[in-house]
Amino acid sequence: MTSSERVAKVVLVDIEGTTTSISFVHEVLFPYAKQNVEKFLRDSWKVDDIQRIVQDMQQLPQFEEYKVLLRAPPAEVDVELIAGFVRYLIDQDLKVTPMKTLQGLIWEQGYTNGELKGHVYEDVPAAFEAWRAAGLQIAVYSSGSVAAQKLIFGHSLVGNLQPHLSAYFDTHVGHKQDQKSYENIANLLKEDPKQILFLTDIPGEAAAARSAGLQAVILQRPGNAALADDQKASFELMPDFKSLQNLKLPINKYQA
Numbered sequence: 001m002t003s004s005e006r007v008a009k010v011v012l013v014d015i016e017g018t019t020t021s022i023s024f025v026h027e028v029l030f031p032y033a034k035q036n037v038e039k040f041l042r043d044s045w046k047v048d049d050i051q052r053i054v055q056d057m058q059q060l061p062q063f064e065e066y067k068v069l070l071r072a073p074p075a076e077v078d079v080e081l082i083a084g085f086v087r088y089l090i091d092q093d094l095k096v097t098p099m100k101t102l103q104g105l106i107w108e109q110g111y112t113n114g115e116l117k118g119h120v121y122e123d124v125p126a127a128f129e130a131w132r133a134a135g136l137q138i139a140v141y142s143s144g145s146v147a148a149q150k151l152i153f154g155h156s157l158v159g160n161l162q163p164h165l166s167a168y169f170d171t172h173v174g175h176k177q178d179q180k181s182y183e184n185i186a187n188l189l190k191e192d193p194k195q196i197l198f199l200t201d202i203p204g205e206a207a208a209a210r211s212a213g214l215q216a217v218i219l220q221r222p223g224n225a226a227l228a229d230d231q232k233a234s235f236e237l238m239p240d241f242k243s244l245q246n247l248k249l250p251i252n253k254y255q256a
């Protein structure tokens with residue numbers, strides 16, 4: 001096969017609901033961050049990078065909303081206030097960039113001390129190997145920070161999967177349901193959007209990717225949200241990465 005026949009060059013994977021179970025993120029990672037945020041902030045409060053995150057958190061529109069909910073808002077911004085705000089954002093699963101950066105730093109301690117191991121579905125390592133052997137590049141786009149993405153794959157249940165991954169994108173490129181984010185990713189990868197296949201569990205993300213010209217497939221992993229009939233009709237669906245080869249996608253020309 002010549003390079004001019006190659007019509008897909010990059011597989012761009014989402015994490016939660018795609019490579020990794022939603023339950024791991026919501027029942028292990030988020031509780032770990034909630035339980036450890038106060039101690040983490042206390043230990044690192046004076047560090048410049050942490051102070052920058054704390055400043056950014058105060059610029060979020062949700063910060064005023066949160067303070068109104070408190071019975072006795074503290075007179076000054078302190079560890080307790082910011083830790084409570086982080087827990088509030090996590091409970092609402094808000095994908096705001098400074099909180100996601102902070103989460104990644106808290107999880108780093110858990111991965112380093114062995115308390116956390118990143119969940120990946122059993123078909124993920126073999127698919128990563130097969131795609132790379134077929135000459136595809138694998139990139140990640142998640143609302144979790146790039147540092148958190150490197151941790152989940154670097155300390156996965158099946159070992160270090162980072163060598164398979166050549167690029168990572170988080171909400172610094174934009175929100176996952178915005179077309180522009182996918183245009184930004186294609187530009188950063190220096191690829192034609194048509195040559196990027198995005199795998200995700202969220203129809204709004206698949207739609208945004210497709211409007212930017214990417215190919216998109218929706219994963220129906222156990223525990224993922226049910227899809228409406230019109231969503232099922234609008235997208236290619238697959239239960240796992242093994243099934244990708246059964247779909248009539250340009251990417252499968254690699255297997256010819």
Ligand SMILES: CSCCC(=O)C(=O)COP(=O)(O)O
Pocket residue numbers: 014015016017025029095141142143144145148149152176
């Ligand atoms: C990087 S692992 C934690 C994932 C996370 O924090 C999250 O919010 C999941 O978002 P995704 O975009 O991967 O569905």
Ligand SMILES: [Mg+2]
Pocket residue numbers: 014015016017018200201202
């Ligand atoms: Mg997801």
